[in-house]
Amino acid sequence: MSGTKAVIQTIGLTREYPMGNITLKALRGVELVVHQGDFIALMGASGSGKSTLLSLIGLLDRATAGKYFLEDVEVSSLTRDELAAIRGRRIGFVFQNFNLLPRFSAWENVALPLAYRKGEFTTDEQHKRAMDSLSRVGLAARAGHQPMELSGGERQRVAIARALVTQPAVILADEPTGNLDSATGNEIMNLLDELHAEGKTIVMVTHDASIARHASRICIMRDGILTEGEAVHVAA
Amino acid sequence: MSLLDLLRTSWRGALANKLRAILTMLGIIIGVASVIAMLALGNGARAAVEARFRSLGANQVQISEAMSFNDGQIEQAGEILSYEDGLLMSEGAELVDHVDMSIGASGKARFGRATLDIQISGVTANAPENLATAGQVQPVGWPEGVAFTMNDLLADGRFFTPAEVLEKAPVCVIGWQTAIDLFGGDDPIGQTIRVNRSRCEVIGLITELESVDESERYRSDPNSVLFMPISTVIDMFYEEEPSVEITAYVTDESRMDEAKSQIKEYLRTRHKIEPDADGEYIDDFNLTTRKDILGAQQEAANTFSLLLAAMATVSLIVGGIGIMNVMLVSVTERTREVGVRMAVGARSLDIILQFLLEAILISVGGGLIGVVMGILSIPVAASLNQGMALLEPASIPLALAVSIIVGVLFGIYPALRAARLDPIEALRYE
Numbered sequence: 001m002s003g004t005k006a007v008i009q010t011i012g013l014t015r016e017y018p019m020g021n022i023t024l025k026a027l028r029g030v031e032l033v034v035h036q037g038d039f040i041a042l043m044g045a046s047g048s049g050k051s052t053l054l055s056l057i058g059l060l061d062r063a064t065a066g067k068y069f070l071e072d073v074e075v076s077s078l079t080r081d082e083l084a085a086i087r088g089r090r091i092g093f094v095f096q097n098f099n100l101l102p103r104f105s106a107w108e109n110v111a112l113p114l115a116y117r118k119g120e121f122t123t124d125e126q127h128k129r130a131m132d133s134l135s136r137v138g139l140a141a142r143a144g145h146q147p148m149e150l151s152g153g154e155r156q157r158v159a160i161a162r163a164l165v166t167q168p169a170v171i172l173a174d175e176p177t178g179n180l181d182s183a184t185g186n187e188i189m190n191l192l193d194e195l196h197a198e199g200k201t202i203v204m205v206t207h208d209a210s211i212a213r214h215a216s217r218i219c220i221m222r223d224g225i226l227t228e229g230e231a232v233h234v235a236a
Numbered sequence: 237m238s239l240l241d242l243l244r245t246s247w248r249g250a251l252a253n254k255l256r257a258i259l260t261m262l263g264i265i266i267g268v269a270s271v272i273a274m275l276a277l278g279n280g281a282r283a284a285v286e287a288r289f290r291s292l293g294a295n296q297v298q299i300s301e302a303m304s305f306n307d308g309q310i311e312q313a314g315e316i317l318s319y320e321d322g323l324l325m326s327e328g329a330e331l332v333d334h335v336d337m338s339i340g341a342s343g344k345a346r347f348g349r350a351t352l353d354i355q356i357s358g359v360t361a362n363a364p365e366n367l368a369t370a371g372q373v374q375p376v377g378w379p380e381g382v383a384f385t386m387n388d389l390l391a392d393g394r395f396f397t398p399a400e401v402l403e404k405a406p407v408c409v410i411g412w413q414t415a416i417d418l419f420g421g422d423d424p425i426g427q428t429i430r431v432n433r434s435r436c437e438v439i440g441l442i443t444e445l446e447s448v449d450e451s452e453r454y455r456s457d458p459n460s461v462l463f464m465p466i467s468t469v470i471d472m473f474y475e476e477e478p479s480v481e482i483t484a485y486v487t488d489e490s491r492m493d494e495a496k497s498q499i500k501e502y503l504r505t506r507h508k509i510e511p512d513a514d515g516e517y518i519d520d521f522n523l524t525t526r527k528d529i530l531g532a533q534q535e536a537a538n539t540f541s542l543l544l545a546a547m548a549t550v551s552l553i554v555g556g557i558g559i560m561n562v563m564l565v566s567v568t569e570r571t572r573e574v575g576v577r578m579a580v581g582a583r584s585l586d587i588i589l590q591f592l593l594e595a596i597l598i599s600v601g602g603g604l605i606g607v608v609m610g611i612l613s614i615p616v617a618a619s620l621n622q623g624m625a626l627l628e629p630a631s632i633p634l635a636l637a638v639s640i641i642v643g644v645l646f647g648i649y650p651a652l653r654a655a656r657l658d659p660i661e662a663l664r665y666e
Binding site: 061081113116 | 237238240241248252572573575576577578579580581582583584585586659660663
């Protein structure tokens with residue numbers, strides 16, 4: 001754990017879903033602090049609330065109660081569009097199923113977050129930044145290909161390049177190797193390790209202990225409550 | 237997202253399923269094409285009617301007998317419109333400068349051995365002038381758009397004078413074909429012919445004429461004519477006082493309504509028409525001005541337009557519902573795409589605009605194809621409508637504007653639905 005400033009801080013974060021007569025309590029007061037440069041693995045059984053927590057951290061969802069500071073900004077009172085703007089600038093998502101747009105080339109997929117920042121980037125600038133980001137994940141040569149023409153590993157690299165292109169405060173990865181074979185999964189984890197080594201902040205959800213060992217900190221979710229696991233370091 | 241990026245995104249979305257896009261456009265294509273074609277029909281009909289009534293000058297009042305139905309028979313409503321009614325009109329109605337009267341009769345014309353069955357026009361002295369200004373006939377080969385006077389109409393001789401009309405002079409002016417039929421190649425001027433046994437001197441020859449409107453040329457021959465003073469014709473052919481057609485020329489175009497009431501009053505006095513119990517006059521004559529005709533035409537055109545608007549509305553609504561349907565399917569199919577876009581920073585408005593633009597692209601695409609189809613169908617429509625179809629230029633921007641409106645109207649709901657998706661559920665959508 002680095003002693004630098006907190007990128008993410010949650011206080012008593014609670015998320016409840018009304019399900020008919022009963023209320024499902026997915027998160028029951030989660031306290032989580034993520035510092036700059038942290039690589040955190042969120043573990044837990046399915047239904048433990050780890051995905052709910054990741055959605056809240058990623059501003060895709062709102063807490064029922066509690067406070068969430070992202071880079072010292074309390075976000076629970078922001079509007080839907082304000083949240084979207086912060087997502088586009090400060091958060092990079094990596095999904096299990098890649099979530100690339102079909103019929104759009106790799107570089108266009110990577111440039112997508114820039115395209116939504118109205119008037120900030122010309123098409124040329126978008127292309128240049130997307131190419132820089134693709135180079136970082138070693139896919140510059142495949143920039144013109146559409147997702148259908150790429151392998152699973154390549155697709156996930158494109159997705160990581162998209163997460164990197166805005167230089168976000170934190171990269172949120174949801175089971176990033178879940179749809180990949182183990183060799184390809186290892187390549188992706190090596191890439192995440194490299195990014196961590198470069199100082200990027202990463203929060204990753206996984207149920208796979210061998211994947212979680214890449215993280216610098218492991219947090220375990222159980223019935224909506226977060227407990228700190230042991231810090232493990234595995235050499236890349 | 238910049239408008240260009242948005243357009244590009246929506247364009248790809250619309251083209252992602254080309255067959256579906258084309259099929260969706262079909263309703264709009266048919267709607268817009270039929271609007272273009274039908275407006276062209278209306279426009280063509282209007283142009284044709286206007287050309288036909290151009291002969292009635294703005295300062296003229298056409299006076300005709302009123303007809304009434306009685307036991308299924310059309311009969312005269314009251315007194316006839318007599319030669320004398322016309323003769324004295326300019327004295328009785330202050331605003332009437334002069335009148336023009338005509339009557340028709342059919343008879344035989346004979347010269348030497350040549351005999352001819354012929355339509356005889358009894359007219360007043362200003363008839364050739366009217367012929368020149370009516371714009372329905374012209375000397376053969378006359379250059380288009382150049383005006384001509386009554387002198388251009390006379391090949392030889394002269395027309396009869398007002399004095400000759402008053403004194404029932406036995407004179408006539410003949411048409412080009414009539415001259416050929418009666419005299420072969422000889423000079424007709426000064427010759428005496430017989431019209432139904434009465435002697436009549438040929439004092440003028442009208443040059444060879446043709447209809448200005450080419451499509452009219454095969455129907456009527458303006459050269460087989462024989463003009464005589466109206467008084468002479470009445471004297472020669474009618475035992476009782478006949479009805480004549482009267483056209484009154486008003487001194488001041490801006491006072492047509494006033495002139496009409498003067499003529500009304502004059503004729504009511506002459507025909508001794510009294511108001512009935514309700515104070516209403518039941519006239520035995522009709523007065524028509526160009527304004528009346530155009531007004532009636534306008535009314536007919538408006539009714540027609542209303543019908544067209546109703547048809548266009550139905551086909552465009554059907555087309556719009558098709559677009560809404562496809563856009564709803566498209567939003568559902570691309571739920572995950574919407575989730576991804578939201579995750580990387582798309583705001584509600586970005587999503588709304590993307591899908592709205594896609595709907596507009598489909599409807600405007602359909603509109604453009606519809607405009608082309610509509611224009612291509614005009615010759616077909618014209619052939620079904622006696623050549624009366626003319627592209628209404630305003631219908632093109634109108635059609636495109638309507639396409640945009642249809643796209644917005646029917647695209648907004650699917651777009652709003654896309655924008656309201658929950659990003660988490662959208663990302664999980666399979």
